[in-house]
Amino acid sequence: MPAPLDRARGNDHIGGMDALKDIDKPYAEAERIAPLVRRVLARNPSPFTYTGTQTYIVGDGAEVAVIDPGPAEGEHIDAILEAVGTARVIAICCTHTHRDHSPAAAPLKALTGAPIVGCAPLTLDDDGPRADAAFDPDYRPDRVLADGEAIEGQGWTLEAVSTPGHTSNHVCFALRETGAVFTGDHVMGWSTSVVSPPDGDMTDYLASLQKLYEREQDTVYFPAHGPAVEKPRQLVRGMIGHRRQRERQILRQIEVGHRTVAEMVPQMYKAVDQRLWPAAGRSVLAHLLDLERRNLVSRINEHWTLVAQT
Template sequence: MNVPFLRDDPLEYGGVEHIAPGVRRVLCNNPSAFTFRGTNTYLIGGGKSVAVLDPGPEDAAHLQAILAATSGETITHVIVSHTHRDHSPGARALQAATGAPSYAHGPHATPPHDGQEGGDHAFMPDVRVPDGGSIEGADWRLTALFTPGHCGNHLCFALDGTGILFSADHVMSWSTSVVSPPDGDMRAYRDSLAKLRAREGQDRLYLPGHGPKLPDPMPFLDALNLHRQKREARVVAALREHGPATAETLIGPVYGPLDPRLVRAAGRSLLAQLIMLEGEGAAIREGELWRLA
């Protein structure tokens, strides 16, 4: 089963997409090999109680687009799904402009010296949101789902009573998620996929951190899970043929030809896979080398 990615996203930068009653999207102009066309910022609610979910990077034009989209309304909540630099740094300027408190699971889970150059280590939420915790506005309520894996403090949010789930970077419509240790954890990522899959019947529409909306998400989750299972099998086969080997030398046998921009990210996800196999007793690390147990 190939993952049925969706990559048709015509929303203009600075424009506003009305997705459902009380749900709008504004797209940040920060395209890359990892962010697709850019970071999705969601506006939840309206009037005197608007939540901004994932204000994006530090970007003056995007800040102005958010403020223009909510002109005449009151931003009461600034919510962050996880502390990567394409999601949370914009919270500071938005809070300065609105006075709204910030909400997230917590600060970045690993320190800067652990190699997480993509982490926003300066962000500290005003309100910490636990698994199952609620964030409420005048006419909306979000329920947080702790979904670590892509990032150690990652939250998805269910918009109660609507069937909408904001899946952030845990499930994206346009691509798989990078899992980069030590903050990224493949076992946690797989468990978080299972956690969302167990919600069958509750969620009918995913709104991801990058890419277009994802209707009928359960078959997509199944395809993602099968993709990871196949990747795991390829890692085991590569270890059997080439091990003991470094993670870097396994990239080619596991992934085949890659866009040069994606080689490092593939190596990080491959390392996460090896660490998971090590934790399950299937692989052994000896210095920089890996082999099957």
């Protein structure tokens, strides 16, 4: 699986450890990456997190916000606190509740007194948890931000941009003063995201990509994984095109007789480590569910067929 993002098309958020070879990153150290923005990299590299989760500290004055506090690892939390220094943390912001993003929120709140704000917690429905195995069940926000709602600190304003798709509760944060957007796992600097039903939803994901594309004021994306995206609208356009290409591949697979996800994945992901095929299958399923809503395919149990178009 390719490691760096093919910015013309986008790649699925399923890599391999080959993606991490020869990468030397400063873990547990704060880096100044832009006006008002510093970054602290957690030591949790993997095929799904790339070099690790990137926590962002917003603000240069007496008040700062922490975005995506990351895993609840002592080294990482200590590095965040060291970067904050004498400033007061007034908000701990979470883009979504996967375990590489939100678990450090609670201990950071205990140490700083700052409220946890941002995405809503996932809840239980009649069928049990909507979340996948990466879900953080202990996430407890003090304040859920609605789309367009903002929080302010000394010299900065963060606006919530609702972007469901990767998860149902995903939210990005736009820094109004500079045009930067902290995109969590919705748009990343090295790949596109796995969209895993039932909580992940391809219809929502594509709509959220279109929503970001229409935000012409945004100048740069700071994702939770991978490098900054300096041509955000160009990348998002490519990501939408990539997903539409996947749709066509799936329809073609059904046409030639591959009717289940298990039959499609080996054909569509031949170059990918087979250990990662289950994750690929989740995104294929998400596409199929989207196509079903659009009356392009139908299913009986796990077998999918094309719907005749009149």
